[in-house]
Amino acid sequence: AQTVTQSQPEMSVQEAETVTLSCTYDTSESDYYLFWYKQPPSRQMILVIRQEAYKQQNATENRFSVNFQKAAKSFSLKISDSQLGDAAMYFCAYRSASGTASKLTFGTGTRLQVTL
């Protein structure tokens, strides 16, 4: 079974600064997808960024980028120019690319605080 580990329960960053959230995962599969989801106080789950394991290039979405290290099974999220609206819980998630049972397996989350 796949597992996802987020070892930072809480992180804090000043507005306009850069922060990196860590995620490691364990799998015996070679093809899969990795995601970062944001959960603001409204509790809505919002997809931030997605990475296909077969792609070597790290995904980027505006101020959000990832550092995907397949051999190390590491998938960190970098938020640049942090904004107050970035304050939220961030969940790392794994999804197998094989078969048709495409459930998401989540980590325990990192609460990000953004300070002035």
Next chain:
Amino acid sequence: DSGVTQTPKHLITATGQRVTLRCSPRSGDLSVYWYQQSLDQGLQFLIQYYNGEERAKGNILERFSAQQFPDLHSELNLSSLELGDSALYFCASSVGVSSYNEQFFGPGTRLTVL
């Protein structure tokens, strides 16, 4: 707004009772997933349906059941409720069953068991 709707938003009930949570997927989506988010268990997958058929089961208790109807809406039934069932229940939908298809999450139903 993801296009996935869930009702009710909040539900407060007593131990031993039974409740039904409803989910309407995005227009055109055939696959529905249910997830539970609790303080103890975190976010975990419960069950998946595709076009009316059960596709995958996760950590779903025997007291819980689900179905997907011909109009593609889905219901999650929770019975003999216990305090530990208090959680946020999310429904997500996707176009198909491929892992490539993005899952869109609804706003969730907050269940409180007293």
